Amino acid sequence: MKYVDEYRDQELARTVAAAIAAEVDHGRSYHFMEFCGGHTHAIFRYGVQDLMPENVHFVHGPGCPVCVLPVSRLDDAVELAERHGVILCTYGDMMRVPDTKQRNLIRAKADGADVRMVYSTLDALRIARENPDRQVVFFAIGFETTTPPTAAALKAAEAEGLKNFSVFCNHVLTPPAISHILQSPEVRDLGIVKIDGFLGPSHVSSVIGSRPYEFFAEEFQKPIVIAGFEPLDVMQSVLMLIRQVNEGRHEVENEYIRVVTEEGNFKAQALVSEVFELRKSFAWRGLGIIPKSALRVRDAYADFDAEKRFELSVKASREAKSCECPSILRGVKKPTDCKLFATVCTPQNPIGSCMVSPEGACAAYWTYGRFREQQPSKLEPAE
Amino acid sequence: MCLAVPARVVELLDNDMAVIAFDTLRKRISLAFVEDVAIGDFVLVHVGYALHKVSVEEAERTLKMMAQAGVLQKELEAISA
Ligand code: SF4
Numbered sequence: 119m120k121y122v123d124e125y126r127d128q129e130l131a132r133t134v135a136a137a138i139a140a141e142v143d144h145g146r147s148y149h150f151m152e153f154c155g156g157h158t159h160a161i162f163r164y165g166v167q168d169l170m171p172e173n174v175h176f177v178h179g180p181g182c183p184v185c186v187l188p189v190s191r192l193d194d195a196v197e198l199a200e201r202h203g204v205i206l207c208t209y210g211d212m213m214r215v216p217d218t219k220q221r222n223l224i225r226a227k228a229d230g231a232d233v234r235m236v237y238s239t240l241d242a243l244r245i246a247r248e249n250p251d252r253q254v255v256f257f258a259i260g261f262e263t264t265t266p267p268t269a270a271a272l273k274a275a276e277a278e279g280l281k282n283f284s285v286f287c288n289h290v291l292t293p294p295a296i297s298h299i300l301q302s303p304e305v306r307d308l309g310i311v312k313i314d315g316f317l318g319p320s321h322v323s324s325v326i327g328s329r330p331y332e333f334f335a336e337e338f339q340k341p342i343v344i345a346g347f348e349p350l351d352v353m354q355s356v357l358m359l360i361r362q363v364n365e366g367r368h369e370v371e372n373e374y375i376r377v378v379t380e381e382g383n384f385k386a387q388a389l390v391s392e393v394f395e396l397r398k399s400f401a402w403r404g405l406g407i408i409p410k411s412a413l414r415v416r417d418a419y420a421d422f423d424a425e426k427r428f429e430l431s432v433k434a435s436r437e438a439k440s441c442e443c444p445s446i447l448r449g450v451k452k453p454t455d456c457k458l459f460a461t462v463c464t465p466q467n468p469i470g471s472c473m474v475s476p477e478g479a480c481a482a483y484w485t486y487g488r489f490r491e492q493q494p495s496k497l498e499p500a501e
Numbered sequence: 502m503c504l505a506v507p508a509r510v511v512e513l514l515d516n517d518m519a520v521i522a523f524d525t526l527r528k529r530i531s532l533a534f535v536e537d538v539a540i541g542d543f544v545l546v547h548v549g550y551a552l553h554k555v556s557v558e559e560a561e562r563t564l565k566m567m568a569q570a571g572v573l574q575k576e577l578e579a580i581s582a
Contacts, residue, residue, distance in 0.1 A: 237580055
């Protein structure tokens with residue numbers, strides 16, 4: 119592969135690490151929550167934690183859409199495929215998530231359901247065109263980055279008059295989740311989870327811009343730095359957070375200016391609001407019910423809404439007992455606090471969603487964390 | 502699923518579609534969310550849609566980082582599937 123060669127920014131990483139070491143106040147501790155699974159991975163893969171002074175901690179947040187989808191919604195998707203006989207299209211990440219009965223979409227497919235893994239909503243549309251006699255449902259999940267492609271597919275289906283295409287919408291919104299965490303008793307009253315600032319999501323922000331975060335910074339008096347996915351981005355953003363904390367500031371700063379603007383992507387936002395509207399509330403796995411935190415298809419596009427087109431027997435969610443995902447998603451516990459971690463629960467045999475999704479905290483711990491002792495980080499700290 | 506890969510636009514098609522290339526891999530994607538894309542531009546591609554334009558330097562840095570982190574190959578496999 120053309121791009122596999124030595125990572126050249128080691129020098130720069132040392133400089134940033136040195137700046138962080140010089141600027142931390144040793145009389146206090148710093149706890150920063152990274153919202154996005156992409157950041158969790160950068161932190162582990164490059165051993166960013168090892169480059170931090172001892173009083174700087176990362177709290178892993180709920181930023182993986184697969185991890186926060188309640189099992190009941192997956193049960194509904196399985197029901198669409200099995201009982202309603204639709205062609206169910208979805209992203210690869212959803213295929214291995216266990217449902218209430220500890221089955222998954224791969225298993226449902228093996229048992230005869232027509233489940234197809236797609237890379238894009240464009241593929242789901244193509245499948246609908248190629249199968250005019252079958253109902254095709256796109257099982258949509260994801261944060262603000264993944265929502266515009268779903269909106270575009272709905273618009274295209276309407277424009278083409280595709281009668282056999284609909285969307286099972288599970289898109290969720292980042293800002294309400296951040297707000298929910300900040301208002302939770304664990305953070306506000308009990309102090310079990312200490313959060314001094316946030317690494318804001320990068321690609322999500324490229325769509326919605328940095329402005330939606332201004333409210334939290336003000337309301338909850340917490341600094342937020344929109345951070346890119348590179349390890350250097352993460353380190354630079356931590357430095358910016360430390361400076362804000364030290365100076366008693368709580369602002370939205372943007373480390374990722376090469377991609378994120380204040381306003382975000384207008385075209386994508388316009389399409390999303392044309393097709394979708396806010397749900398009154400949505401149940402998040404591990405976080406419970408959060409008001410105005412998810413989207414549904416607008417009535418004007420009701421013909422393309424799988425929830426309206428098919429009758430689904432809505433059930434309450436039952437999560438696997440002993441799985442600590444709910445606590446992990448709120449930053450209350452670490453994967454290693456879970457009795458099942460690395461014994462019963464592994465990426466080959468995931469019990470909870472935090473292990474099944476490669477962006478989940480348990481999967482990150484499994485992939486990188488366990489071997490941190492044996493393997494030196496790629497970016498060596500300065501002497 | 503949240504990752505996005507920078508890729509070069511090699512052909513512009515009708516209906517806001519384009520062909521992008523990574524080495525030898527080619528793929529049709531949508532340009533519905535970006536303005537004024539020309540052949541040769543780099544765009545950040547997420548689940549088949551360009552989210553915005555990026556500079557050549559940004560694209561190369563990101564690709565290098567993704568290769569280093571072992572996620573590039575996976576993304577390319579997903580894209581070519
Ligand atoms: S290790 Fe497995 S069972 Fe435990 S919290 Fe993580 S996903 Fe759930």
